[in-house]
Amino acid sequence: MSITSALSIATSGLQAQSAAFSSISSNIANVSTVGYKASATSFEALLSDSSGRSTGIGGVTGTNSQNISAHGDIETTGVSTELAIDGSGFFAVTASSDSTQVYYTRDGSFHTDDEGYLVNDAGYNLSGWALDENGNIAAANRTSTQSLAPINLADISGTPQPTSAIDMTATLPADAAIGDAFVTDAEIYDSLGTAHSVPLTWTKTAENEWSVQAGNPASTADTSVTTGTSDGTTIAITFNTDGSLASINPSPAQIGFSGWTSGAADSTITLDLGTVDRSDGLRQISTTDGNPKVSGYKADQDGWSAGTLKDVTINADGTVMANFDNGQSRAVYKIPIVTFTNPEGLDSVSGTVYSATAYSGQYQLKEAGSDGAGGIRAESLEHSTADTATEMTRMIYAQQAYSAAAKVVTAAQEMMDTIIQAKR
The missing domain is CATH 2.60.98.20 (Flagellar hook protein FlgE)
Structure with a gap:
């Protein structure tokens, strides 16, 4: 193997460990980000064909990927609109209230914005099935994301009932x-x-x-x-x-x-x-x-007035209950859980938001807690899967490998300088 080959291999080592450092720094930075999935670096050796006594140039590549299927610990928060999925699946969200592009996340840090929409800390609107007066899903085709609508609590009022x-x-x-x-x-x-x-x-x-x-x-x-x-x-x-x-x-x-x-x-x-x-x-x-x-x-x-919305509660099956100041309650939305055959095939839009791809398979809208979909835990949030202790250990290994590869580059450079000096 020539000096130039050694230099090239060492350079690939520097690049691979740089990718590892990028993964480590991202995980440490997001150790407190709700619903964040830690990324890991996989290394793969690169070897060209060898024949006789000659060995081709080798090296290594480092590829970062998130473990999207991993579930973080769930913590109780006491905020009624904050949600966590206890099991598999994702919330359906959109980037704005008038967008038709649906994304998927486990970041349930939802709160009511100035227009009454439920949005998480990343600014994505939570989508759900609208319910009719009898608490049934109003959409005819509940299997499509087109049946979902951004959840808005601003215009909800209690329906009056005359005394009978x-x-x-x-x-x-x-x-x-x-x-x-x-x-x-x-x-x-x-x-x-x-x-x-x-x-x-x-x-x-x-x-x-x-x-x-x-x-x-x-x-x-x-x-x-x-x-x-x-x-x-x-x-x-x-x-x-x-x-x-x-x-x-x-x-x-x-x-x-x-x-x-x-x-x-x-x-x-x-x-x-x-x-x-x-x-x-x-x-x-x-x-x-x-x-x-x-x-x-x-x-x-048995009658009551129209009533003004006081607060909402969200059941384990995703039903959003509007509670009014007249003592009445009414089911207004149902939050579905979206599952995929291969969630690892989702494409990362941000650290906590994903889009479907051909590799993830077709989405399925399910009622929370049924048919393999996780249940919804209200007043809770899912922690990041990143662990500081684990990332510090990874950083030590990556730093050592990077320093060693850098020494190889330095040594190869000195050897080439020696050859150049000898030629002169």
Whole structure:
């Protein structure tokens, strides 16, 4: 082997170890980067054909690659929109809210930006399936990334539900005089989510017999302001001699309202006054203090206002639940997990973001925690797979190899200088 061959081989060693240093420095710099996958350097010997006593020029190459399939440790953060994948797969993200190019990452450092989109610290928008009012995926073709949309929480509001039923419990005074009347109030909601206060007048019509009638609803903020018109239905109620409910007429008991000042649709509300021959709703007993009154009154209705988004929670299956200040919750998105046959074939766009290639195979959109896809852990982040101790050890080996190759270059240069001097 000639001196020039030795010089060339030593130079390839310097280049290979430089590649290793690049990998090491990147790993150390990203030891705290969420979802980062550490890179490693593979070395390959280069030998040309040998014949007889002559040996061709040899050398080495160094190639850096990320171990994309490696999973980092998961740490709880307490931030509801920060996510980690417990198992295989990636989040689908886009570079902007209006981009159709989908990328893949395990960096779940998502937070809400000024426009309401969930973006991670690298600036990528999280994509998911939009859900309909029943919590079902709205897209017809859920296997394509075209069925995904950037998750936006800015325009989400709770859908109002008009009151359709009121469950009532109350004790009516058996010692009240015939003709005595007592008034209670019930809160109801119209079809637009506006709250109203309805006065209910309980009148004793005979022994063990009562009637209840709903008056015109009023504003809950100012009960002097009438907000609708009651249909004036009178409901007759009778009790058994033991105070339990005997009958209700009409049955089911219903009251109606129209002419809402809010512009809402007419309302028909069913009153659940209890079970016949039982005291689980209305009952009648004498008062102990001789002061007849309605006691134990409670009216639970099933309506609610529109509500304002308070916060979100994300389930292990990727369902994004919007929680409203009216106490209601609604499923608004589902975050898929994207898997590949060969994730190592993905092309690195950045240290934590990848694009699909022919080598990675076709993507598959799966519900989190099913069919081999990892589950989603909310309020968590996946650590970098880079380890400082490991990288320091690699650096020592690389530094020693680089220094040795540099000495070979120096020695070869001195030998060539000697030959040149001899020729002169």
